[in-house]
Structures are given as C-alpha cells and as structure tokens.
Amino acid sequence: MSLRIKAVVEKFIKELKEALEADMQDRVMKEREMQSYIEEREREVAEREAAWKAELARRETEISKQEARLKIERENLEKEKSVLMGTASDNQDGALEITVSGEKYRCLRFSKAKK
Incomplete structure (x- = not known):
C-alpha cells in the first residue's frame, strides 16, 4: 500500500511540476508578447513624433518665407508711395x-x- 501511495504522490508531484513549468512558459511568452507590443507602440509614437517635427519645421520655413515676401512687398509699397506722393x-x-x-x-x- 505504501508503494501505491508513493506512486500517487510522485505522480501528483510530477503533474504539479509540469503544470508549474507550463505556467512559467506561458508567463514568459506573455511577457515577451507584452514587451514586443510596447516596443511596437514606442516605435509608432517615435515615427509620429518625427513626422510631426518635420511638418512643424516645414511650416516654420514656409512662415519665414512668407514673412520675407511680406517685408519685400512692404518695402516696395513704401518705395511706390514715395514715388507717387x-x-x-x-x-x-x-x-x-x-x-x-x-x-x-x-x-x-x-x-x-x-x-
């Protein structure tokens, strides 16, 4: 009878170890998936940020060009006014x-x- 109990206990321990190993592997896989998801999201955010900064720089350049054009137009208007006065x-x-x-x-x- 003690051999039977021993066999049952060993079987239980073996199944428990297998369940624990499976649970640990599942947790490792979930952690890897989460880390992969986080890295993907960080990359997406970085790409959007880079695109936003590029658009901002483009707009700032356009504003500078428009300001220069307006300055030239104002100077030309002043010259024209002085001629026409x-x-x-x-x-x-x-x-x-x-x-x-x-x-x-x-x-x-x-x-x-x-x-």
Missing part, C-alpha cells in the same frame, strides 16, 4: 500743377465732378 497747387492762370518725384505736371483744364 506729390504736391498739387493752383496757379494764377487756373492750371493745376502736380509734382511727383520731382517731375511737374500741369493740367490746364479741369472741371468739378458732377453730383
């Missing part, structure tokens, strides 16, 4: 004299706008 005066003969950029223009006949 002039003076107008009435002469004794009734002519309107306009001076623009040092050049004088005379209008001998003019009439008031109709209302």
